[in-house]
Amino acid sequence: MTAAGPYDYAAVGMGPANLSLAALGDSLPGLRAVHFEARESSAWHPGLLLPEATLQVSPLKDLVTPVDPTSRFSFLAFLAQQDRLYRFLTARFPTAYRTEFDQYLQWVSRSIPSIEYGTEVGDVGLRDGLFRLRSCRGEVTARNVVLGTGPVPRVPPFLRPHLCSDVFHAGELLLRERTLAGRNVVVVGGGQSGAEMVRHAMRLDEAPRSITWITRRRGFLPMDDSPFTNEYFFPEYARAFHRMPGERRRTLLAEQRYASDGIDLATLEDIYRERYRHECIMGRKDWIRLMPGTEVTGCARLCEGWELAVEGAEVRAVPADVVILATGYDHRLPACMDALAPRLSFAEGAPEVGEDFSLRLDGDASGKIYLQNGARHAWGIADPNLSLLAWRSAVILNDILGYRRYNT
Numbered sequence: 001m002t003a004a005g006p007y008d009y010a011a012v013g014m015g016p017a018n019l020s021l022a023a024l025g026d027s028l029p030g031l032r033a034v035h036f037e038a039r040e041s042s043a044w045h046p047g048l049l050l051p052e053a054t055l056q057v058s059p060l061k062d063l064v065t066p067v068d069p070t071s072r073f074s075f076l077a078f079l080a081q082q083d084r085l086y087r088f089l090t091a092r093f094p095t096a097y098r099t100e101f102d103q104y105l106q107w108v109s110r111s112i113p114s115i116e117y118g119t120e121v122g123d124v125g126l127r128d129g130l131f132r133l134r135s136c137r138g139e140v141t142a143r144n145v146v147l148g149t150g151p152v153p154r155v156p157p158f159l160r161p162h163l164c165s166d167v168f169h170a171g172e173l174l175l176r177e178r179t180l181a182g183r184n185v186v187v188v189g190g191g192q193s194g195a196e197m198v199r200h201a202m203r204l205d206e207a208p209r210s211i212t213w214i215t216r217r218r219g220f221l222p223m224d225d226s227p228f229t230n231e232y233f234f235p236e237y238a239r240a241f242h243r244m245p246g247e248r249r250r251t252l253l254a255e256q257r258y259a260s261d262g263i264d265l266a267t268l269e270d271i272y273r274e275r276y277r278h279e280c281i282m283g284r285k286d287w288i289r290l291m292p293g294t295e296v297t298g299c300a301r302l303c304e305g306w307e308l309a310v311e312g313a314e315v316r317a318v319p320a321d322v323v324i325l326a327t328g329y330d331h332r333l334p335a336c337m338d339a340l341a342p343r344l345s346f347a348e349g350a351p352e353v354g355e356d357f358s359l360r361l362d363g364d365a366s367g368k369i370y371l372q373n374g375a376r377h378a379w380g381i382a383d384p385n386l387s388l389l390a391w392r393s394a395v396i397l398n399d400i401l402g403y404r405r406y407n408t
Contacts, residue, residue: 010144011036012336014148015148017372020389022114042102047174050173053098058095063389067407073108121334129365131365146396147371151331152332154329185322186308211287212288212291213291217293220271222265222268229256242378260382294311307319344362345360353378368399
């Protein structure tokens with residue numbers, strides 16, 4: 001780690017959000033930046049990289065293209081460099097496979113020397129107007145800090161004591177060695193991740209004994225992907241949302257939920273066809289059980305397997321050998337911010353985020369702390385989505401630079 005400083009900014013966490021920042025800033029002369037990632041290499045939700053899973057947005061909403069279409073770090077540049085551009089275009093994919101987009105992210109990360117993998121930032125402090133970031137490799141100073149550590153798995157409190165090799169969050173599926181073959185599998189959660197877990201289990205060569213899909217939602221509801229709804233993912237709308245009163249923002253977040261948290265139509269069609277194939281053609285009438293409008297309220301260990309207590313269904317208990325929790329994610333400030341957290345401004349438990357994505361910090365800092373991918377409450381449903389990735393990074397970079405380098 002280079003100790004000389006101060007850097008213009010130091011980034012904590014290298015998911016797509018801060019990787020976009022690094023890609024846009026890499027070609028800017030005179031910009032001094034360092035990017036820290038605790039993991040040893042680039043990995044974008046590795047437990048969810050199912051072979052059939054696709055993006056829910058256009059791959060042109062990549063790290064750079066919406067604000068810099070000429071960048072050497074675009075998804076199209078990646079395809080061309082890998083000699084697959086013509087074949088990709090000829091295949092006429094409606095979007096891209098997540099595994100391929102992950103390859104693109106790894107390709108970008110390998111090209112940016114300022115990324116330091118295997119470096120976990122343990123503490124962020126403030127002294128003499130500069131931020132000081134400490135890790136096992138030493139300390140660096142920076143005028144600004146950009147947080148991009150991403151969300152953490154959401155697990156209901158009553159299930160946390162039971163987490164184990166057979167009860168786990170969906171984000172860990174491919175990181176588990178245990179097989180689903182011949183076992184009673186229960187998937188909890190009716191969003192996109194839950195649907196992908198069910199589809200994956202249905203298509204395994206060595207099939208589960210049974211699959212049960214439980215969701216509190218009234219049905220297995222599709223994502224609203226219509227053109228006018230997609231304008232919620234425009235920068236203009238995000239800015240308008242940010243200027244609204246808090247109560248209005250909360251109302252809109254609830255109303256617009258299925259524009260981001262529904263299931264894409266192709267996944268629903270796949271599941272329905274697989275269900276038809278198994279039930280109608282193969283005669284497996286009891287193989288898959290769908291339980292909408294049902295809430296899991298308890299979990300008990302049996303001699304063999306588990307029993308889930310449920311409400312809202314015709315039964316009160318559901319047996320399981322494997323429980324996959326597709327229960328979503330929450331955002332919280334990383335542990336390295338514990339020392340500075342008391343000096344940040346919060347409203348109703350969430351950090352206040354300004355028009356430049358900076359947090360309100362009391363003190364004598366010469367720069368700012370910016371928050372990536374953690375301000376859905378302030379910026380709308382597009383904030384955790386890939387759609388505004390490049391735009392948000394451009395807003396932050398323009399503010400750090402002090403001039404308008406990118407058209408936002």
